[in-house]
Amino acid sequence: MTGMMDPFTYTFANSSDLKLPVAVKVSRLEGYEKSLPYSTLLKRPDLRHRGSNLSPNSELYITLQPFADSKPLTVHSQTPYKHFKNGRIWNQWLTLPVDYSTLPANTQLAITLWDLSPINPKGGDQGHHIPFGGTTIPLYDDNATLRTGRQKCRVWRHKAADGYSDTTTPWRERKRRGRGGREEETVVVDEKRSRREAELERLVGLMKKHEMGEIPENKWLDQMVFRQIEKLERQSVKDSTRPKHVSTNGNGTADDGHQNGDVAPLCAEGDPDHVDGSFFLYIEFPRFDHPIVFMDHEYPPPPVSTIQTPPSQTTAAVNFKPPPEVQLGPGIHSDAEGTTDTDGGGGDMMRIYDPEVGYADNPAETKHRRLIRGQRSALDRDLKPNPKMRDFLNRVMSYGPTVELSDKEKDEVWRFRHHLTRDKRALTKLVKSVNWLEPAESRQAIASLPKWAEIDVDDALELLGPSVQNPAVRAYAVDRLRKADDEELLLYLLQLVQALKFEPEHAKEDDDTDSSLASFLIARSAANLKLGNFLHWYLMVELDDEAPAQAEKNKRLFARVSYDFMKELEATPEGRARRKVLLRQAEFITVLSKISKEIRDSRGDRLRKIEQLKKMVADPKNDLLTFDPPLPLPLDPDIKITGAISAESNVFKSTLLPLYLSFKTSTPGETYSLIFKTGDDLRQDQLVVQIIALMDRLLRKENLDLKLTPYRILATATLAGTVQFIPSSPISTILSSPKYKGSILGYLRSHNPPATPDSPSVLGVAKEAMETYVKSVAGYCVITYLLGVGDRHLDNLLIAEDGRFFHIDFGYILGRDPKPLAPLMKLSREMVEGMGGSGGEEGSQFEVFRQYCFTAYTTLRRSSSLILNLFALMQDAGIPGLAVVGGGEGGSVGKVEERFKLDVGEAEAVALFGALIEREMGAWGAVVIDRLHGLTQGWRA
Template sequence: MDPFTFACSSELNLPLAVKVTRLEGYEKPLPYSTLLKRPDLRHRGSNLSPNSELYVTVQPFAHSKPLTVPSQTPYKHFKNGRVWNQWLTLPVSYSTLPANTQLAITLWDLSPINPKGGDRNHHIPFGGTTIPLFNEEATLRTGRQKCRIWRHKAADGFSDTTTPWQERKGRLRKGLDEPTVVVDEKQSRREAELDRLVGLMKQQEMGEIPESKWLDSMVFRQIEKLERQSVRDTLRPKQPIQPNGTAIKPSEDGEPKVTLCAEGDPDHIDGAFFLYIELPRFDHPIVFTDHEYPPPPASSIHLPLLPNASGVNFKPPPEVHFGPGINSDAANTSDTDGGGRLIRIYDPEVGYADNPAETKHRRLIRGQRNALDRDLKPNPKMRDFLNRVMLYGPTVELSDKEKDEVWRFRHHLTRDKRALTKLVKSVNWNEQAESRQAIALLPKWAEIDVDDALELLGPSVQNPAVRAYAVDRLRKADDEELLLYLLQLVQALKFEPQHTRDDETDSSLASFVIARSAGNLKLGNFLYWYLMVELDDEAPTHSAENKKLFARVSFDFMKELEATPQGQARRKVLLRQGELITVLSKISKDIRSSRGDRIRKIEQLKKMLADPKNELLDFDPPLPLPLDPDVKITGVIPEEGNVFKSSLLPLYLSFTTSTNSAYGVIFKTGDDLRQDQLVIQIIALMDRLLLKENLDLKLTPYRILATSTLAGAVQFVPSTAVSAILNNSKYKGSILGYLRFHNPASSDTPSVLGVRKEVMDTYVKSVAGYCVITYLLGVGDRHLDNLLMTPDGHFFHIDFGYILGRDPKPMAPLMKLSKEMVEGMGGVAAGTESQFEAFRQYCFTAYTTLRRSSNLILNLFALMQEANIPGLAIMGAGDAAVRKVEERFKLDVSEDEALGFFAQLIEREMGAWAPVLIDRLHGLAQGWRA
C-alpha cells in the first residue's frame, strides 16, 4: 500500500467552524392570483427584492439530536447578491464530534406578519439544507461545498433528513413518484467541467498549484458563470419519463408541473437555490476516531488466592430489569419479571490501568538504553523540544512522548535545575529498576529552586527519597524565607507517605520543620498555632487521620523544644499565649451573646478587660504577641477597648508593649480567618519577590493569625476607608484632597499635585501593587469600604472573603480601579503632573516580575488544596484552585502579549460602569443597615 498520512479527529482540539459564503439561485415571482389569496406574502422580504436581507443559522446534529446551540450570522445589507463571507464558530470541538454529525443550515426570511398568528416569531424559513460533516469514508469534509436549499423548509438534523444537501442522482425533487429523468448531454458536460475546475481550485488553495493572479481572476469569473448557468439548468424544464415509459407533459408555459409549497402557503412557482459554504482545511486528511476510554477500576481479586474458580468471592451482580419482550430465558420467566440470571465471568485482565504489552515495551526500551543514555546529547530540534517542556507550569501533565524524551536525555538534563520536576513526572515509580536509576541521579542534579522543592513535596510525589531531596534543598533557606512557606509546609505533612507502624520515626519533612521551629522563637510560635488550628475539635472538616498526624507532630515538637537550652521558657510562653487567646475568645463570645446596644457592649468589654480575674492588665514577664512574636506586650489598655459595627461584633484591643507604645489588635470569633491569613501570606511573599527586583511598591501586608477555625486576630492599621474619604467635605470628597490635607506641599520639599512627592509616590506604587496582586489572586467583593488609606499615602485592601474569581455581585470587575483612585493620581490627562503613566509602568513591572515567579505561587496554592479552606474547597477537588490562579498569569502567551492584555485590562476597568453601580448599591445598602 502507498503511504497515507492522516490525522485523527479525536486529537483535533479546535472549535467547529464553517464559513457561510453566498447564496445563488433564481425563482419566478409570485403570480397575482396567489397574492390575492395570501396578501401577507406581498410584504415578505424575499418577495420584495431578489437581494433581500436573510440571516443564516448553523447547528450541529448527531443521532437526530442537537449537539449545541445554533450560531447565527450578523445582520448584513445586500446590494448585488446575497454574500456573507462570514465565519461562524460553534461551541463544540472536532475531537468530541460523532461520526454521523450533520450541519443543519437554515436561511431565515423576515415577514411583518406571522403566518401562524400572534405578535412574535416574524422570522420564517427561507430554506434549509443538511450536510454531513464526515463523508462515506469517515473523512472530514474540507473546503468549498455547494448545498441544495430546500425552499420553505427549516433544515432538520435527523438521520433520515428531509433536506439533504445533494439530490439523489437521476431523480426529480422529493415528493414525486420518482420518474426517470432524461439528462441533457450538454448540461452533463458543463457539470463535469465545473466539477473539474472546482477540484483544481481546491488544489490551488492547498498550495499544490502555483498562483497566477491575472489568470486566476479570469478562471474564477468563468467558474462563477458556470455555477450560475448550473443553477439556471436546474430551473430549466426537463423531460421526465414515468416508470411506464410515457413522458410527463409540460404545462402551457413550458414548465413541468412540479411545485414546492410552504406549509400553509399556496402553491409556489418552482425555483432552485444553492448555498455555498466553506469548511476549514488542514494539512492532512482528518479521519474520524473515537475516544479510547480507560479500563474499568482495578479488580480486587488476587490470583494467589484463586486455587480454583469456585473459591472466587464475586461481588453481588447489579439489579437488572429487562424491558418488555427482552428475555434471556423465555422458558422459565415472563416478560413482566426481571428476566434471566446473569452469568459472572472472571476476566484476569480487568483492572489493569495500562496496556501490559506497552508497559513491558517501555521497560525493555528504558532498561536497554541505560548505558547509551549517559553520553546522549540532543540535536537542535530536540533541544528546542526539551526547552519547551521545561517551561511547562506545575499543573501541566506530560504526554507519553514528552516523558520518554525527558527520560532518554536525563543525564544531559542534570545540569538544568528546572528539569528535575519533569523527570519525576516521567519516571514510572512502580518499576524498581527505573526508580533506582532516577534516585541515583539526584545527587548529580543542579541545585533546584525553592519553588521546585515545594512542588516535589506535593501530593503527586510519594517517593521518600525524592521528598527527602526536596527537604535538603529547604535546609539551605534561612529562617525568614522559611517563615514565608511554613503554612504550606505544615499542610504538606498530609502528603507524606503513610507509615506502617505507629512507632516508626517521623518523615524527613516533619523532622526538619520541628528542628528548625524549635531553634527559632518566631518559627516555633507560628508552627504551634498552625498545629492548633489543625487540632481544633470544633472543625468538622478535619479528618481523624489528619488530627492524629498533627497530634503526633505537636507532641514531637514539644519534646524537641524541651531538648533546647531555652525550651522550658519557650514552652511556658506558648502556654501563656494559649491562656490569653482562651480568655479573649470567652470575652468575645460573651459580648456577642449579651443583650443591649453597641454602647452597652463597649462598656461591658471595658469592664471585662479591667477585671483582675481575667489577668489582662499586667503581663510579667512581657509576653510575645502570638500575632507578631517580635512585639512583647505588657498588658491591655481597658479604656481603649471598642466593639466594631459588624454582625460578628469583632473586638478592638489596644496592648502596651515593652517599648511603651500601643499595638492595636482586632480579635474575632465566629469567623474563619484562614483564607485571609493565606492571602496576606501570599501578599507578603509577593512583596519579598518584588523587593528582590528592587521594586518597592509600599505594600501593607498586615498580620493575620487564625487561632482556630472560627477565631483569630488581625493587626489594626490606623487608616480611613476610601468611602469615608469621598464623603468627607474636609477632604473635598477626593483622595487627592485627603493626601493634600495630611501632606501639604511646602517650599522646602519636592511636591506633585500639591502633595509631598514621597507621599504621592507611596500612593501610586501601593495602588499599582494591589491592583496587580488582587487581580492575580482573583479577589472579589471589592467596594470602597474595604479599600483603606493611611495619612502617609499607603493604599491597601482588607477583607478577602472572596478569592479566585468568586464574587457575590454580578458583573464584578477583574481588577478594582475606580475613577476616584485614578483621580487621586491626577487623572489620565497628558501634559500635567498626572502620575497615571507611572502607575501603568509600575503595574507592568510588577506583573512581569510576579509572572516569572508564577511556579512558586502556584505550588504554594497546590500545597493548600487539602487545607479545607472554604474559598479553595468551593473550587472543587484537585488543582482547580491552582488553575484559576494560573489563568491570570497568562502563561500560555509571550510576555509582550501578556503585557498587552494587562494594558487593555487597565483601560477597560477604568471606563467600566458596573463597578460604579456596585459601589452605589453597596453604599445604599450600608446606609440602610445603619
C-alpha cells in the same frame, strides 16, 4: 447536609447519605376466608390441627428478608412470639442488619407469615412451620423514591414470599393485560361498594397527612376515626373475596376476569390450599423530613489528560494506513430477521465505560516502555540532544507545575536525563516521567539526584505535593529547604504544615521515626521562637474540633507532630522557656475568646457592649492588665506586650462584633493594636495575606518596593483569630468627608502637604507620599487581579495617612464574587483621580502607575511556579473558598494560573494587562456596585 450546602435549599436527600439500618413496622393482618368443608378434613386429618384452622386469631410469626436480583442480601429478621386475642396485631418494628445506603435500587422485601402445623406436608426434619402466606414489596417506588408510611400488602395464601425479580407474590395485584397488550380497566357495577372504596381511599390519604403532622391532633376524636377506618378496611377485605359483577376490557366487550389466565380463581374445589378468602398485611416504613431518592455510587471520571482523543476520519486517512477489514462473528450486528452484518461497516458498536481507563496503564505500552528504557540505560549516559531536540526539551522545561507530560515527552526527558542534570528546572519533569512502580527505573532516578543542579524552592515545594510519594525524592526536597533561612522558611510554613498530609504512610509507622519533613520542621521551629510560635498555632488550628472535613488520620498526624514538637522543646532550657511562652499565649487567647463570646451574646446596644468590654479588660480575674514577664504576641512574636489599655478598648459595628484591643509594649511609649474575632473563619484571609507578603518579598528582590501593607493575620482556631490593626480610613469615608472635598487627592493634600514651598511635590502632595500612593495602588491592582479577589467596594479599600493604599477582607477569592458584573480588577475613577487623572492632565501620575503595574506583573509572572505550588499544597486544607473552586478543572491552582497568561509571551501578556486596565477603569458595572453597596450600608445604619 454539610456546611458546603448551606446556601441552597434541598427538597430531597440521597440514599447514599442514609447511614441507618433498614426498619419495617409490622402492624396487623386483616382478612377473611371460609372454613374448610368437612369432606376436606376427612381426606386431610392433619388440617384440623393446623393453627389457622383452629382459630381465626391463631398465633403466626413473620420473617422479613431483603432480596435483589433474586438473591438474598442478608439474614432475615423475625417477630417474637405473641398471643393474639381479638386480632392478629403485632405493632412490632423489625430491624435488618443492613443500611439503606448500601442497598441497590431494585431491593425487595420478602415478608412471609408462618403458620404452625403438627405435621409438615414435606415431611422430614422441616420443622412444624409452614407458610401461611407471603408478600413481596419493593423498597423503592417507580420514581426511585424510598417508600415511607403505611402500606397495604396483598398476602398470597400458602406461599412463602420468594423475593424474585419477577416475583409470584407481589404486594399488590398487577393490572391485567388485554388483547394487544393494553391494560384493562375493571368497572364495578356495585355502586355502594364503589363509593365505600373511594371513601376508604380518601380517609387513608387524610390519615397519612395526620401522621406527617399536616392535620392537627385531637386524641379522643382521632381514636374514633381510626376505629372506623379499621372497620372500613375489614369490610373492604371481605368485599375483595366477592367476584366482581361485570368488567370490560379495552375493546368494550364483557369479561369474566379469567379470560387471559392472568388471575386464577380464588377457590379450587377439593384443594385445601385454595379457599375463598383474602388477606392483607399492613406494614409501615419509617418517615423522614425529606423524600429519599436512590443514589448509586458514582465512579470518578478518568483523568482527561490520559484519554486519547481519536483522530478524525480525515486525519486518519491522511496520516495512517486504512483500517484492516474485520470479519464479524455470528450474531454480531445482526438485524431483526437474524441475519448477520458482515460488511464491516453496518451498525454502531456498543461503547462500554471502563473505570480503569485513565487509571491503569496499557500493559503492552508498559512492557514496551520497560524494554526500551532498559536497553538504553547504558547508552543514555553520553547522549546529547541535537538542536531540534534541544528546542523540544526547552519547551518541556518551560511548562508550569500543573501541566501533565505526554508519553512522548516523558520518554524524551528520561532518555536525556543525564544531560538534563545541569538544568535545575528538569528535576520535577523527570519525577513526572519515571514509572516509580518499576524498581530499575526508580533506582536509576534516585541515583541521579545527587548529581542534579540545585533546585529552587518552588520546585522543592512541588516535590512535597500529593503527587510525589517516593521517600528519597521528598527527602531531597527537604534537604533543599534546609538551605533556606528562617525568614524565608516562615513564608512557606503554612503550606509545609499542609504538606505533612502527603507523607507516605510507612514513614509514620514506627513511634521512634518520623517523616523527613516533620523532623525538619520540628528541629528548625524548636531553635527559633518565631518559627515555633507559628508552627504551634498552625497545628492548633488543624487540631480544632470544629475543623471541617478533617480526616481522622490527619488529626492523629498533626497531634503527633505537636507532641513531638513539645517533646523537642523540653530537651533544652531555652526550649522549656519557649514552651512556657506558648502555654501563656494559649491562656491569653482563651481569655480573649471567652470575652468575645460574652460580648456577642450579651444584650444591649453597642455603647453598652463597649462599657462591658472595658470592665472585663480591667477585671483582675482576666489577667490582661499586666504581663510579667512581657508576653510575645501570638500575632507577631517580635512584639512583647506588657498589659492591655482598657480605656482604648472598643467594639466594631459589625455582625460578629469584633473587639478592638490596645496593648502597651516593652518599648517605652509604643502601643500595639489588634482586632480579635470569633465566629469567623480567618484561614482564607491568612492565606491571602501570606501570599501578598511573599509577593512583596519577590518584588523587593527585583528592587521594586511597591509600598505594600501585608498586615498580620493569625487564625487561632477554625472560627477565631487576631488581625493587626492599621490606622487608616476607608475610601467611602474619605469621599463623603467635606474636610477632604470628597476626593482622595484632598485627603493626601491634607495629611501630606509639602514641608516647605521649595520641597518637591506632585499635585500639591509631598512627592514621597504621592509615590507611596501610586506604587501601592499599582501593587494591589496586580495582586488582587492575580488572586481573583472579589467583593471589592469602597468600604474595604483603605488609605493610611502616609499614602499607603491597601485592601482588607478577602472572603471571596479566585474569581468568586457575590455581586453580578463584578470587575476583574478594582480600579475606580476616584482612585485614578487621586493620582491626577488619566486624560493627560499636568502632573498626572497615571502613566507612572501603568509602568509599575507592568513591571510588577512581569516580575510575579516569572515566579508563577512558586505561587501555584503554594496554592496546590493548600487545596486540601479545608478552606471554604478553595474548596468551592477545587472541584473544577485545575481547581484553585487553575484559577490563578489562567490569570498569569503563561500560554503567551511576555510582550503579549503585558499588552493584555494594559487592555484590562483601560477596560476596568471605565467600567460602569463597578460604579453601580459601589452605589448599591453605599445605599445598603446607609439603610443598615
